[in-house]
Amino acid sequence: MEKQPDDLGKTDVTPTYENLYSDRSRTMKASEIRELLKLTQRPEIISFAGGLPNPDAFPVEPIKEIVQDLLKSDSKRILQYGSTQGVPELREEISKRLKNRWNMDGDPDNVLITVGSQQGLELLGRLFLDPTSTIVMEAPTYLGALNAFAVYEPRVSSIPLDDHGLDVDKLEEYLVNLQKHSVNLKFIYVVPTFHNPAGVCMAESRRHKLMDLSHEYDFLIVEDDPYGELRYTGEPLPTLKSLDKEDRVIYLGTFSKTLVPGFRIAWSFGPKPIINKMEIAKQAMDLCTPPFTQHIAKEYLRRGYIDEHLKTIISIYGNKQRIMLKAMDEYMPKEHIRWTKPEGGMFLWATLSDGMDSTEMFTDAIAENVAYVTGKSFFADDAGQNCMRINFTHPGDEKIVEGVKRLAPVIEKWGDKVRKMKDDTGSEVIQGV
Amino acid sequence: MEKQPDDLGKTDVTPTYENLYSDRSRTMKASEIRELLKLTQRPEIISFAGGLPNPDAFPVEPIKEIVQDLLKSDSKRILQYGSTQGVPELREEISKRLKNRWNMDGDPDNVLITVGSQQGLELLGRLFLDPTSTIVMEAPTYLGALNAFAVYEPRVSSIPLDDHGLDVDKLEEYLVNLQKHSVNLKFIYVVPTFHNPAGVCMAESRRHKLMDLSHEYDFLIVEDDPYGELRYTGEPLPTLKSLDKEDRVIYLGTFSKTLVPGFRIAWSFGPKPIINKMEIAKQAMDLCTPPFTQHIAKEYLRRGYIDEHLKTIISIYGNKQRIMLKAMDEYMPKEHIRWTKPEGGMFLWATLSDGMDSTEMFTDAIAENVAYVTGKSFFADDAGQNCMRINFTHPGDEKIVEGVKRLAPVIEKWGDKVRKMKDDTGSEVIQGV
Numbered sequence: 001m002e003k004q005p006d007d008l009g010k011t012d013v014t015p016t017y018e019n020l021y022s023d024r025s026r027t028m029k030a031s032e033i034r035e036l037l038k039l040t041q042r043p044e045i046i047s048f049a050g051g052l053p054n055p056d057a058f059p060v061e062p063i064k065e066i067v068q069d070l071l072k073s074d075s076k077r078i079l080q081y082g083s084t085q086g087v088p089e090l091r092e093e094i095s096k097r098l099k100n101r102w103n104m105d106g107d108p109d110n111v112l113i114t115v116g117s118q119q120g121l122e123l124l125g126r127l128f129l130d131p132t133s134t135i136v137m138e139a140p141t142y143l144g145a146l147n148a149f150a151v152y153e154p155r156v157s158s159i160p161l162d163d164h165g166l167d168v169d170k171l172e173e174y175l176v177n178l179q180k181h182s183v184n185l186k187f188i189y190v191v192p193t194f195h196n197p198a199g200v201c202m203a204e205s206r207r208h209k210l211m212d213l214s215h216e217y218d219f220l221i222v223e224d225d226p227y228g229e230l231r232y233t234g235e236p237l238p239t240l241k242s243l244d245k246e247d248r249v250i251y252l253g254t255f256s257k258t259l260v261p262g263f264r265i266a267w268s269f270g271p272k273p274i275i276n277k278m279e280i281a282k283q284a285m286d287l288c289t290p291p292f293t294q295h296i297a298k299e300y301l302r303r304g305y306i307d308e309h310l311k312t313i314i315s316i317y318g319n320k321q322r323i324m325l326k327a328m329d330e331y332m333p334k335e336h337i338r339w340t341k342p343e344g345g346m347f348l349w350a351t352l353s354d355g356m357d358s359t360e361m362f363t364d365a366i367a368e369n370v371a372y373v374t375g376k377s378f379f380a381d382d383a384g385q386n387c388m389r390i391n392f393t394h395p396g397d398e399k400i401v402e403g404v405k406r407l408a409p410v411i412e413k414w415g416d417k418v419r420k421m422k423d424d425t426g427s428e429v430i431q432g433v
Numbered sequence: 434m435e436k437q438p439d440d441l442g443k444t445d446v447t448p449t450y451e452n453l454y455s456d457r458s459r460t461m462k463a464s465e466i467r468e469l470l471k472l473t474q475r476p477e478i479i480s481f482a483g484g485l486p487n488p489d490a491f492p493v494e495p496i497k498e499i500v501q502d503l504l505k506s507d508s509k510r511i512l513q514y515g516s517t518q519g520v521p522e523l524r525e526e527i528s529k530r531l532k533n534r535w536n537m538d539g540d541p542d543n544v545l546i547t548v549g550s551q552q553g554l555e556l557l558g559r560l561f562l563d564p565t566s567t568i569v570m571e572a573p574t575y576l577g578a579l580n581a582f583a584v585y586e587p588r589v590s591s592i593p594l595d596d597h598g599l600d601v602d603k604l605e606e607y608l609v610n611l612q613k614h615s616v617n618l619k620f621i622y623v624v625p626t627f628h629n630p631a632g633v634c635m636a637e638s639r640r641h642k643l644m645d646l647s648h649e650y651d652f653l654i655v656e657d658d659p660y661g662e663l664r665y666t667g668e669p670l671p672t673l674k675s676l677d678k679e680d681r682v683i684y685l686g687t688f689s690k691t692l693v694p695g696f697r698i699a700w701s702f703g704p705k706p707i708i709n710k711m712e713i714a715k716q717a718m719d720l721c722t723p724p725f726t727q728h729i730a731k732e733y734l735r736r737g738y739i740d741e742h743l744k745t746i747i748s749i750y751g752n753k754q755r756i757m758l759k760a761m762d763e764y765m766p767k768e769h770i771r772w773t774k775p776e777g778g779m780f781l782w783a784t785l786s787d788g789m790d791s792t793e794m795f796t797d798a799i800a801e802n803v804a805y806v807t808g809k810s811f812f813a814d815d816a817g818q819n820c821m822r823i824n825f826t827h828p829g830d831e832k833i834v835e836g837v838k839r840l841a842p843v844i845e846k847w848g849d850k851v852r853k854m855k856d857d858t859g860s861e862v863i864q865g866v
Contacts, residue, residue, distance in 0.1 A: 004692035021561060022559065055510075056510065068501070073492060078695055082695070122717065127454060127458045131457050147717040151714075152455070215446060246446045260510070262513055262514070263723055264719065285552065290696055307463055
């Protein structure tokens with residue numbers, strides 16, 4: 001049967017979307033880590049890859065109680081649209097807690113409620129970054145921050161970390177150089193406490209020095225603190241925001257690790273003019289964060305459940321951290337790998353011998369049913385190939401030991417292989433680390 | 434006491450944030466409508482201003498039941514992080530409903546769950562718009578879409594509406610002209626069913642013509658449909674997406690009006706390559722929509738509660754619409770104002786005589802304790818000064834009548850005043866409309 005004229009060229013003419021995309025989205029690709037993480041979801045895999053809280057530690061009973069009470073007493077409000085800045089009583093509870101617990105001065109108008117801290121990062125990118133802007137990030141740094149800022153195409157300078165956090169002397173050298181070239185630094189992004197992925201804390205003296213540098217070179221500080229409440233050993237450190245006499249710090253906090261991630265409730269706490277601009281930007285983005293889950297978080301603070309619950313999490317996670325460190329010590333081939341010994345948070349950061357590549361090794365690890373996140377995901381450039389991030393909060397206690405036992409021989413095999421290659425070529429002799 | 438050297442220039446040196454803002458955010462301002470809406474929150478005000486569902490119509494009991502069940506059976510999952518694309522079972526329920534109820538073909542991978550449809554708009558702006566891009570919007574159009582797209586600085590061309598929706602002949606003239614100048618149209622944004630703010634529906638013949646034009650001139654269509662389920666009289670119309678043979682339509686739907694706004698659960702339903710790009714963009718923006726409220730929405734569909742509840746809302750809102758239209762007819766000075774007679778949705782759109790200005794009139798209306806949204810908020814240019822949007826779903830039934838009674842004399846006063854000025858100058862004689 002011949003085609004009717006009406007059909008000619010009419011059906012199955014899918015537009016070529018590629019011609020229509022914006023410049024910024026043309027290069028957008030699914031991140032490699034997402035593809036890797038898909039592999040880690042098989043049930044037989046012991047995954048040290050995710051950054052997930054342990055669901056056994058979710059405060060289900062308090063949530064049940066709160067939701068029932070709220071649906072009885074305040075349903076018309078908690079189920080309706082809310083203000084862009086966030087539920088006022090939640091902002092008040094947060095500012096009170098930040099004051100009482102962390103000595104951070106502010107009131108509810110210093111607080112913007114966001115859909116996860118990720119949205120705080122997105123908003124800061126939007127507010128501050130042009131394609132010519134310069135920012136500093138730690139190396140390694142939080143992968144989600146890299147992604148959030150990348151949309152706005154800044155120049156990212158990386159300053160290395162060591163076991164005591166950001167190397168502030170290297171930062172100072174960099175700032176001197178920047179000033180010579182009359183370049184304006186917009187902000188530095190840091191995770192000073194229980195770093196993701198490195199697990200380390202910025203030493204107190206370095207915190208003071210960073211504040212001094214921010215004054216001297218006139219830049220802002222984005223302090224991302226999702227893990228600050230999760231300390232298992234050692235003494236608390238002051239947040240940068242608590243040392244901030246000049247209103248230069250925007251502090252990002254979240255309920256994802258102290259209540260549950262599934263509510264997506266986080267906050268930005270900063271200078272009012274900035275919070276106000278973030279609010280305006282957020283309005284065009286999603287109107288408001290879900291009032292329903294904001295009200296639950298508010299009651300969770302009001303009823304004082306958070307401190308009780310933190311004790312539980314800290315006990316569970318602290319135990320897992322000890323199990324992990326002990327298993328690493330017992331089973332890992334120390335001539336090929338060293339790792340950080342964090343006092344809190346959710347991650348160890350492991351560094352393999354020079355020449356080893358955690359991405360190459362990944363397929364072998366998956367074959368042994370164990371997973372981690374490859375190190376290079378956490379760098380703005382292509383560094384970190386010989387590193388890996390290891391989570392210890394999500395797997396069950398026995399799984400931690402079993403996972404380390406599975407991973408150790410993979411590392412040994414690749415380490416020996418790389419050493420042999422080096423010996424053969426004679427170019428370099430591994431010293432061990 | 435003299436200042437110590439350490440203090441010199443150290444304290445109270447608040448940075449001048451203005452120097453640090455990005456170009457795009459430097460011009461960001463709180464919208465005028467937000468400031469106006471703040472005035473309308475006083476309890477003595479009868480507000481026709483908001484776009485809020487009526488909280489008396491919230492399905493509180495079904496939500497209670499669902500939340501209790503989910504916290505019992507599935508707490509570890511609903512309280513954890515989720516995938517960026519959204520809970521798979523929710524995406525499946527949505528694609529099934531779109532097929533069965535609206536004859537829209539697709540599967541769960543055509544669906545992305547977003548934090549309100551507003552986030553869908555934001556993502557589409559990010560994906561498609563460069564500062565040089567051309568898009569078409571209706572005039573008037575949804576204010577939130579204007580704001581979402583404005584961030585990406587497109588050239589917005591406005592095509593007028595009449596009582597039968599978008600004037601597709603004017604659109605065609607415009608497209609011919611655009612083609613002459615070799616300009617590429619990215620997309621047209623439309624609210625074809627129960628338009629916000631105009632309340633009207635695009636006639637079926639115009640829908641077909643719009644689809645034909647999208648083929649001929651090769652552009653995409655963003656179909657925003659928050660109110661399609663809220664029909665009080667007349668016959669259903671096909672969605673543009675259901676007429677879409679070439680995968681050119683991105684359809685935005687939401688639970689904000691059919692369940693509750695406080696969960697912030699909406700969806701984009703479109704071509705898989707576009708949904709996939711939107712997902713990647715969303716990941717950098719907020720990682721995921723709250724799984725907790727997604728799971729509630731999923732159960733709401735699964736248990737078949739939505740259709741029962743829609744009957745309730747339609748009965749309540751349909752009654753309010755009749756009350757509103759009757760009161761308008763009875764009390765409004767028809768020589769100064771005409772209005773649309775919508776068959777569904779949440780709004781009437783009123784047009785005042787030439788020369789009248791709904792913004793000037795606003796203070797008087799507030800003095801009489803009644804509020805509306807000024808018309809010019811809904812235009813990309815400065816048009817619509819003699820228009821206003823009137824919501825009828827949120828106020829109580831008696832308040833609707835009382836509010837119209839308060840508003841009518843304000844309109845009469847300003848109408849008479851403007852007519853007198855015109856008579857005095859002799860420049861023009863109002864004909865009445």
